[in-house]
Amino acid sequence: MVEPKASGRGTGRARKSPAKARRAPANKGTGARRDQEVLEAATKVFHARGYADASVQDIADELGILKGSLYHYIDSKEELLFRLLDESHQEVAAILEEVLAIEGLEPLERLRLYVTRQVEYTSKNLAKMAIYYHDVDQLSEERRKEVLRNRRTHERFVASLIAEAQERGEVPADLDPALTTNYLFGSMIWVYRWYRPGGKLRPQQVAATCADFIMGGLTAPR
Numbered sequence: 001m002v003e004p005k006a007s008g009r010g011t012g013r014a015r016k017s018p019a020k021a022r023r024a025p026a027n028k029g030t031g032a033r034r035d036q037e038v039l040e041a042a043t044k045v046f047h048a049r050g051y052a053d054a055s056v057q058d059i060a061d062e063l064g065i066l067k068g069s070l071y072h073y074i075d076s077k078e079e080l081l082f083r084l085l086d087e088s089h090q091e092v093a094a095i096l097e098e099v100l101a102i103e104g105l106e107p108l109e110r111l112r113l114y115v116t117r118q119v120e121y122t123s124k125n126l127a128k129m130a131i132y133y134h135d136v137d138q139l140s141e142e143r144r145k146e147v148l149r150n151r152r153t154h155e156r157f158v159a160s161l162i163a164e165a166q167e168r169g170e171v172p173a174d175l176d177p178a179l180t181t182n183y184l185f186g187s188m189i190w191v192y193r194w195y196r197p198g199g200k201l202r203p204q205q206v207a208a209t210c211a212d213f214i215m216g217g218l219t220a221p222r
Contacts, residue, residue, distance in 0.1 A: 037063065038073045039087060042080050047127040051081055051135040081135060082143045088125070088132045089150045095121060096157060107164040108171075108215065114158070115188060115211045122191050123203035129192040155181050162218065172222045184214055 041062040045054045056077050060067040074080045099114045122129050136147050159177040166173050187210060195206055 035073055038070070038080070039084055042084055043127050043131065046081070046084070046131050046135065051077075051131065051138050078139060078143075081131075082139055082147075084128065085132055085136060085139070085147050088128050089147065091125075092118060092121060092154070093150070096154060100157075106170075107161045107168065108219070111158065111161045111165070111218075112211050112215055114161075115184070115214055116207045118207075119188050119191055119210045120203045120207035122188070123195050123197070123206050126192050126195065126197070129189075133189060133192070155185065158184060165218070171218050172220075174222065175218070180218070183217075187214055 038059070041059050045058045045062050048054075049058065054077070056070060056074075057067050059077075059080070060070040063070065074083075095117045096114065099110060099117065102110070102113070105113065136144055139147065155178075159181045162171055162175070162177040162180055165171040166175070166177070191206060191210065195201070197203075
């Protein structure tokens with residue numbers, strides 16, 4: 001996971017989760033493909049039924065295999081939930097890394113790009129994001145803390161960009177960066193609740209409009 005420094009520069013290096021956090025594919029090739037199929041089936045079942053009401057048997061039925069065969073790929077239902085949340089985290093962390101890697105961007109330009117890419121990702125992965133935000137409390141304490149710690153990395157990154165833009169006089173100085181960051185993520189995250197694919201709005205349009213709304217609010221005179 002990217003660990004941006006709190007200096008306001010929005011730079012950092014990757015921080016890796018403990019090795020025990022992820023289950024390696026059972027084997028290469030077919031095993032890795034089956035692992036991904038298991039995650040996709042779990043995503044579908046958890047999203048449709050809710051994690052609490054879903055069972056390992058439901059996931060096995062979705063895959064068309066015996067429940068006992070599914071345990072070749074998972075240790076428990078909770079471990080499977082953690083793998084799903086961790087996969088989502090790795091994907092959004094990759095977006096953050098890509099945004100960090102682009103040279104020459106001003107703070108607000110970097111922030112706009114981050115918002116745009118994250119909202120576009122959410123719009124294309126609604127089921128995974130719903131599980132990510134709805135079911136994290138179903139994890140054991142240690143796993144839940146890891147997921148929440150990963151979220152805070154993104155929050156620090158955004159807050160540091162807002163603070164740097166304030167130093168440049170581009171964002172009103174009386175805005176609290178931490179509080180404003182919460183508002184910003186509220187706008188970004190809520191997309192998974194109302195957006196419906198296949199309508200007149202494409203993910204790119206949703207992302208661009210959300211970015212315009214957020215940046216307009218940040219820079220509006222007070």
